[in-house]
Amino acid sequence: MLLQIVQRAAVFVVSLAVATVVVFLFMAVLPGDPARVALGVNATEEAVAATRAAFGTDRSLLVQYVDWVGGLPLGDFGRSYVTQADIGPQVVDRLLVTMWLVLSGMAIALVVAVPLGIAAAVRHRSASGTVISAFSQVGVAVPSFLAGILLVTVFAVRLGWLPSGGWTPPAADPGTFLRQLILPALSLGLVQGAVLTRYVRSAVLDVLREDYLRTARSKGLRPTAALVRHGLRNAAIPVVTVLGLQLATLLVGAVVVERVFVIPGLGSLLLDGVANRDLLLVQGVVIVLVLAVLVVNFLVDVAYTVLDPRLRRAR
Amino acid sequence: MRFRLRPLRAVLTGALLAATAACSAGSTAPGGAAPAAPGAATLTIGLTAEPANLDFTRTDGAAIPEALLVNVYEGLVKIDQATGEVVPALAEKWTVSPDGLTYDFTLRQGVTFSNGEPFTADDVKFSIERVKSADWTISLKEGMSVVSSVEVVSPTQARVVLSQPSNNWLFRMTTRIGAMFDPSGVADLANKPVGTGPYEVTAFRRGDGIDLTARQNYWGQKPAISKATLRYFKDATATTNALLTGGIDVIGTVQSPESLAQFTNDPRFQVIEGTTNGEVTLAMNNAAGPTSDVRVRRAIAMAIDHKAVLDTAWAGRGALIDTMVPPTDPWFEPLPDVTPYNPEAAKALLAEAGQPAPKLRFRIANLPYAVAAAQVVQSQLKAVGIDAQIEPMEFPARWLEQVFKGADYDLSIVAHVEPRDIRTFGTPTYYWRYDNKQVQELLTKADSGPAAEQDATMKQVGRLIAEDAAADWLFLLPNLIVAETDVKGLPKNRIGESLELTTLSRG
Numbered sequence: 001m002l003l004q005i006v007q008r009a010a011v012f013v014v015s016l017a018v019a020t021v022v023v024f025l026f027m028a029v030l031p032g033d034p035a036r037v038a039l040g041v042n043a044t045e046e047a048v049a050a051t052r053a054a055f056g057t058d059r060s061l062l063v064q065y066v067d068w069v070g071g072l073p074l075g076d077f078g079r080s081y082v083t084q085a086d087i088g089p090q091v092v093d094r095l096l097v098t099m100w101l102v103l104s105g106m107a108i109a110l111v112v113a114v115p116l117g118i119a120a121a122v123r124h125r126s127a128s129g130t131v132i133s134a135f136s137q138v139g140v141a142v143p144s145f146l147a148g149i150l151l152v153t154v155f156a157v158r159l160g161w162l163p164s165g166g167w168t169p170p171a172a173d174p175g176t177f178l179r180q181l182i183l184p185a186l187s188l189g190l191v192q193g194a195v196l197t198r199y200v201r202s203a204v205l206d207v208l209r210e211d212y213l214r215t216a217r218s219k220g221l222r223p224t225a226a227l228v229r230h231g232l233r234n235a236a237i238p239v240v241t242v243l244g245l246q247l248a249t250l251l252v253g254a255v256v257v258e259r260v261f262v263i264p265g266l267g268s269l270l271l272d273g274v275a276n277r278d279l280l281l282v283q284g285v286v287i288v289l290v291l292a293v294l295v296v297n298f299l300v301d302v303a304y305t306v307l308d309p310r311l312r313r314a315r
Numbered sequence: 316m317r318f319r320l321r322p323l324r325a326v327l328t329g330a331l332l333a334a335t336a337a338c339s340a341g342s343t344a345p346g347g348a349a350p351a352a353p354g355a356a357t358l359t360i361g362l363t364a365e366p367a368n369l370d371f372t373r374t375d376g377a378a379i380p381e382a383l384l385v386n387v388y389e390g391l392v393k394i395d396q397a398t399g400e401v402v403p404a405l406a407e408k409w410t411v412s413p414d415g416l417t418y419d420f421t422l423r424q425g426v427t428f429s430n431g432e433p434f435t436a437d438d439v440k441f442s443i444e445r446v447k448s449a450d451w452t453i454s455l456k457e458g459m460s461v462v463s464s465v466e467v468v469s470p471t472q473a474r475v476v477l478s479q480p481s482n483n484w485l486f487r488m489t490t491r492i493g494a495m496f497d498p499s500g501v502a503d504l505a506n507k508p509v510g511t512g513p514y515e516v517t518a519f520r521r522g523d524g525i526d527l528t529a530r531q532n533y534w535g536q537k538p539a540i541s542k543a544t545l546r547y548f549k550d551a552t553a554t555t556n557a558l559l560t561g562g563i564d565v566i567g568t569v570q571s572p573e574s575l576a577q578f579t580n581d582p583r584f585q586v587i588e589g590t591t592n593g594e595v596t597l598a599m600n601n602a603a604g605p606t607s608d609v610r611v612r613r614a615i616a617m618a619i620d621h622k623a624v625l626d627t628a629w630a631g632r633g634a635l636i637d638t639m640v641p642p643t644d645p646w647f648e649p650l651p652d653v654t655p656y657n658p659e660a661a662k663a664l665l666a667e668a669g670q671p672a673p674k675l676r677f678r679i680a681n682l683p684y685a686v687a688a689a690q691v692v693q694s695q696l697k698a699v700g701i702d703a704q705i706e707p708m709e710f711p712a713r714w715l716e717q718v719f720k721g722a723d724y725d726l727s728i729v730a731h732v733e734p735r736d737i738r739t740f741g742t743p744t745y746y747w748r749y750d751n752k753q754v755q756e757l758l759t760k761a762d763s764g765p766a767a768e769q770d771a772t773m774k775q776v777g778r779l780i781a782e783d784a785a786a787d788w789l790f791l792l793p794n795l796i797v798a799e800t801d802v803k804g805l806p807k808n809r810i811g812e813s814l815e816l817t818t819l820s821r822g
Contacts, residue, residue, distance in 0.1 A: 032712025036720065038367075040375025043454040051373075051452055082367040082374065083521070084505035090521070149552065156560045164556035166546075167523060262546070262553050264522025271549075272522065276367050277712045 008301065012294055019290040020072070020283075024065050027279045033057075034081050034277040055081045057279070068283065077284035082276045087284045090269065095288060097167060098265035101184055101257065102250045108189025109196050109246070116193075117200025122227075124205060133201065139194020144253045148187035148260040155183060165261040184261040188253050192246050199242045203235040210234070236307055244300035248293045356821055357542045358802065360814070361554045361563040363570055365547035369519060370504035371491045372451045377732055377812065380491040382525055382545055384813035387429075388510035390493030391420055391439065391473075392485060394811035396818060399643050401485055405434065405495055405511060406473075415480030415766075422471045426534040428497040429515040439473040440465040442496045450501075451492075455733075458487040480763045483735070490734065490812050513538050513817055523547070527816065539804075539820035551683075558584070558797060565802055567814060569795035570683065572630035578797045585800050589807035590634055592641050593732040593792035595684055597692065598718075601785060602748035604725045605673035612784035614664035615726075616654035618699040619692055625790040628687035633793040638777040639737040641791055643810050646773035653781040661699045675725035677703040678718050680710035685728040688789050692728075719746045730792055734811065737773070740780045749785040 035051035036043060052058040056067070068078060077087035116132050123129035156164035163180050170177040207213060208231065216226040255267030266285055273281040364378040371379040385393055391406035403409075406420040426434035445451060446459040463478040477484060487493065500509025508516055513533045518526035524546035529538050546563055548554040551571035557563045558578075569575060578584040599606040599615065606612050621635050634642060637650035665671050677693065679685045686707055693703045703726055708714040710729070718724045727746075731739075741758035743750035754776055761772035780786070794809040804818040 030712075032709070032716050036715055037712050038374050039452055040454050043375070043452075047452050047454065050449065084368060084370070084503070094522070152553075152556050157556055160560060164560040164562055165553055166557075166562055259550055260553060262523070262548055262550070262557070264520060268522040268549075272365070272367070275709075275712070278367075 008298065012298065015294055016287075016291065020069050020287060021065075023283050023286045023290070024061075024068065027283055028061055030274075030277070030279070032277045034279055037277045038081065057081075068280065072287065077287075078280040080278050080281045082273075082278045082281070087281050090281070091266070091284050091288050094264060094266045094269045094285075097263060098251065098254050098258070098267065100170075100181060101188060101254045101263065101265060102247065104181060104185035105188030105192060105250050105254070106243075106247065108185055109192035112190065112193030113196035113200050117197045118204050118227075118232075120197065120201040121204035121208060124201070132197065136194040136197040136201075139191055140198065142191055142194075143256075144187045144191045145256040145260050147191050148184065148257050151183045151187055152260070165263070167261075167263045167265075180261075184257050184263060187257050187260075188250055191253070192250060196239070196242065196246065199239055200235070203238045204231065207231040207235045233307060237304065240300055240303045240307065244296050247296045251289060251292060356540050357544070358540045358565065358816075358819060358821065359544040359546060359563045360565040360567045361546050361548050361557055362567045362814070363548065363554075365522070366525070368505035369508045369516065371453065371494075372445075372504060373453065374505075375453045375455075380812040381814045382527075383508055383510070383512075383516075384491055384494060384811070385512060385815045385817070386514045386527055386543075386813065387508050387512045387516060388491075388494035388496075389512045390488055390495060391422075392488050392493065393813075394489045396806045396808075396810060396815055399645075399808075399810050401489055415763075416477050418475045418477070418485070419468070420473045420475070422473060423534060424471060426511050427532055428500055428509050428511050429530055430497060430500050430509045431532075432497045432499060434495065434497070434511050435470040436467040436473040437470075438495055438497055439475075440467050441498050442494065443475065445496065445501075446492050455490065455492055458484070458490070458492050482764075482766050482769045483738075483762050486735070514543065517542075536817075538817045540816055543816050543819075545814075558799075565796060565798040565805070567796060569797060572632040572793070572795060575630070575632070575795065575797065583800060585798055585802075587794070587796040587798070587805050587807060588632060589794040589809070590642050591732070591792050591794045591809040592643070592734050592736070593730045594636060594639055594641065594736070595628075595633075595688060595728065595730045595789045595792060596639070597688075597787040597789050598724070598727040598729070598747055599784065599786055600722060600725050600748055601750070601783075602722070605670050605675060606725050608668045608670065609783055610664045610668035611670055611673060612787075613654055614661040614668070614699065615696065615701065616784045616787045617657045617664070618661040618701065619695050619787060619789070620656045621789060623695070624688050624691045627691045628684055629790065629793070632795055634791040636788045636791050638781040638788060639731070639740065639786070640773075640777050643808050644735060644737075644773075646770045646777065648774050648777060650778060650781050653778070654784060654787075658695075658699050665700060672700045672702065675701060675703045676706060677726045677728075678706045678708055678714075678724040679726075679728040680714045681707040682710055682729075684730065684792070685710075689728050692726075692789070722746045722748050728789070732792075737776060737780070740776070740785055747785055749780070749783070751779065751783065751785070754779050 033048065034055055034057055035048045039047055039051055056064065071078060075088050077091060079085065080087050080090065083090065116136070120129045120132040152164045155162045162183055166180050168176040168180055213226055213231055216230045217223065221229070254265060255270065258265040258267040266289070270282060270285045273285060364376065366378040366382055367374055367376065369379060369383065371383065389404050391404060392401050393404040395402045405423055405426060407423050409418055409420045411418055420439065422436060428434060443459060443462060443465045446456050447462065461477050461479060461481045461484055462475055464476045466474040468474050495511055497509055506519065513529060513535065514527040515530050516525060517528040524544055527543045527545070529541045548557065551574065554566055554570065555574050558566050575586060579586055599612050601607060625631055625633050625635060637653060640647050677689060679689045689705050693705055696703045708717060714729065718727045738758055739745045740747065740749050741755045757772050757776045761769045761776065764772065794807065796805050798805055801821050803820045806815065806818065
C-alpha cells in the first residue's frame with residue numbers, strides 16, 4: 001500500500017514537471033512580443049527593449065524557466081506583465097469562480113444522468129427507455145455554448161426569469177449569485193448529463209446481464225433491491241472513470257461558457273492572458289488546470305479502490 | 316423480466332419539481348441584474364475592450380483612456396464633445412506668446428486629487444516632465460517631446476515652453492498624455508489611479524467591469540450619474556442580451572450592427588449613430604512587392620466599391636471617407652474624384668503597370684470588421700484580375716509583429732482609431748512604408764507654421780496621400796450606441812479618447 005502511494009506520488013510529480021516544461025516551451029515559441037503588445041503600435045525599439053528588460057523577457061529561456069519553476073512550489077507564480085499584480089491570488093480568485101461552475105455543472109449532470117441512465121437501462125426494451133436514449137443522444141450532439149445561448153434566449157430574453165449573464169460572489173449577494181449561476185450551470189450540466197446518461201445506461205445494462213444479479217434475484221430479492229444492493233456499485237466503476245474525464249471536459253467547457261455568460265473565471269483570464277501575451281499568467285493558469293486534472297485522476301484512482309475491494313487486494 | 320423501480324420515478328418527479336421551483340423562484344424577480352431604484356442615478360454601460368490594467372502610461376490601447384480620461388484623470392484642457400474644440404479643464408484660461416513658444420496656464424483653484432492632495436502648478440510640472448521621462452513607456456509620449464521646459468510661476472500659474480511652435484501640442488494635451496497626476500499618487504497606477512476628475516475607481520473586477528463613483532469633493536459641477544459601472548463583453552450577442560434583460564442600460568459600442576434592427580423599433584430603446592476616429596484602413600505596402608507601384612495601388616483603390624464593403628462588413632452603418640480624415644477633424648474634405656470606383660480604369664492601370672494579375676498577400680487582423688471587409692475586397696479585386704490571398708492574423712500580438720513591425724505584407728486591414736493619425740503618413744518607418752518628402756514637409760509646416768494655415772495645409776496632405784493611394788480607406792467605423800430611452804446626453808460622435816460620463820443623465 002505504501003509503495004503504491006509512493007508510486008502514485010512519483011507519477012504525479014513527474015507529470016507536473018513535464019507539464020511545466022511543455023507549457024513553458026509553448027509560451028516561448030508563441031509568436032508575439034509581450035513588450036510590444038503592451039506599448040502599442042508606434043513604440044520605438046528602445047522603449048520595447050526597456051520594457052522587455054522590465055518584464056524579464058530579455059533573459060535566456062533557461063533562466064526564465066528556472067526563475068518561474070523555482071517559485072511554483074512556494075505558490076509564487078510571478079508577477080503579471082500586464083496587471084502588475086501577483087499572479088497567484090488572481091488565479092485563485094478566478095479558480096474559485098470556475099469551481100462553482102464546474103461543480104454545479106457536475107452536480108446537475110449527476111442528478112440528471114444517474115436516474116435517467118438507470119431508468120433507460122432498466123427499460124431499454126420499452127418506449128420510455130428509448131425516449132431517454134434519444135434525448136441523451138441529442139444532448140451529446142449539442143455543444144455547451146450553444147446550449148447556453150439557447151437557454152439565455154428562452155429564460156433570460158423571452159421569459160425574463162433569470163439574468164442573461166454576469167457574476168456576483170456568493171458572499172456578496174447569495175440570491176443574485178444563485179440566479180446568475182443557474183443558466184451557466186445548466187448549460188454545462190445538461191450537456192454533460194446527456195453524455196453521462198449514456199454511460200450510466202450501458203454500465204447498468206452490463207450489470208443487469210451479470211450472473212450474480214440473477215443469483216441475487218433467485219435467492220428471493222426483488223429486482224429493485226437486487227440492483228441497488230449488488231448492481232449499482234459495480235456499475236459505478238466505469239461511470240467514475242468517465243466522471244474523471246468529464247471533470248476535465250467541464251473545465252474546458254467552462255472556458256467557453258464563461259464567455260457566453262460574461263463570467264470572470266479561469267477561462268476568461270486565460271484568453272485575456274493569451275491576447276495580451278501575459279505569458280507568466282498563461283503559464284500559471286495552465287499549470288493550475290494541469291494540477292486540477294492530475295488531482296482528479298488521483299481521486300478517481302482512490303475511488304476505484306473504495307468501490308471495488310478486488311482492486312485493493314490485487315495490488 | 317421487468318423491473319419496477321418506483322423509487323426512481325419518485326426521484327425523477329422530485330427533480331422535475333425542483334427544477335420548476337427554481338424557475339418560478341426566478342420569475343418573482345423579473346429582469347436581469349437588479350435594476351437601479353428609480354431616482355438613484357446609476358448607469359451601467361456595456362463596452363467591448365476591457366482595460367488590461369488601469370495604467371495608460373505604460374500600457375497602450377484605447378480601453379484605459381476610454382474609461383479613465385476626463386472621468387478620473389483630467390488635463391489642463393479637454394475636447395468639447397459637441398464642437399470638437401479644445402476647451403478649458405483644469406486650466407481656467409491660457410495665453411500663447413506671439414512666437415507660439417510659451418503657454419501660460421492659469422489653473423483653477425480648490426482642485427483636489429482623489430487622495431486629498433491639492434492640485435497646483437507643481438503637479439503640472441511633475442506630470443508633463445513625467446511623460447518625457449522613462450516612467451512613461453507608451454509610444455504616444457512622443458507628443459510631449461516638443462516641450463522644452465515647464466516652470467512653476469506661482470501655485471496657480473504654470474508656464475510651458477516649447478522648443479518649436481506646435482499647433483498640435485495643445486490638442487494632444489487633451490489626450491491621455493495631458494492627464495494630471497499627483498506625485499504621491501503614482502505608486503500603483505495599474506490598480507489605483509489617482510486623478511482630479513469627477514469620478515474615482517471604486518472597484519476593478521477583472522474580466523467583468525469597473526465601478527466609477529462620483530467624488531464628493533470634486534471641484535466642478537457634480538455629475539448627474541452618481542455611480543457608473545462599465546461592463547466588458549467579448550461577445551456581441553451577450554451584450555445585446557444584457558441590454559434586453561436589464562443587465563446593462565447602454566451598449567457603448569455596438570459590435571454587431573446587424574443586431575440594431577431589434578432595437579430601432581422598440582420604444583424602450585434609442586439608437587444613436589454618429590462618427591468616430593476609427594478609419595478602417597486597407598494598408599498597402601508602399602515599399603515592397605507589387606503595391607510599391609503607385610499605379611497598382613490606385614488600381615486597387617479604384618477596384619473597390621466602398622459602399623458595398625460598408626454594406627456587407629458593417630451593415631451599411633458608418634461613413635465613407637476618401638482619405639485618413641474623419642468628418643470631425645477641422646481639415647475634413649470629401650475627395651470623391653481622386654480614386655472613384657471604376658473597375659475598367661483599374662484594369663487599365665494594372666496593364667499599364669505591367670502587372671495585369673498581381674498576387675498579393677492579404678494579411679489582416681482577425682477582427683470581425685476586418686474579416687468581413689476582407690472577403691468583399693478580395694472578390695472585388697478578383698474582378699479586376701488581382702489575386703489577394705487572405706491570411707487572418709491574431710490581433711494584436713501576431714499582427715503587430717509580422718505586419719506592423721516587420722512590414723511583411725502586401726495588403727492588410729485594421730482600424731486606426733487614434734485621433735488625427737494622418738500624421739503617420741509622415742513617418743517613413745511606419746508600416747505603410749510611405750516615404751513622400753512633400754507630405755513630410757507639409758505635416759511639419761502644418762504643425763509649426765501659422766495656426767491659421769494649418770487646416771489648408773492638412774487638406775493638402777489628405778489629398779496627396781489619397782492621390783498616391785498610400786492606403787485605401789474602406790470606411791469609418793460609426794459611433795453606434797443603443798440605450799434605454801431615459802438615458803440623456805450620450806455623445807453623437809466620438810471625438811476624443813474618453814467616454815465622457817459627465818454629460819450623461821437619466822430621466
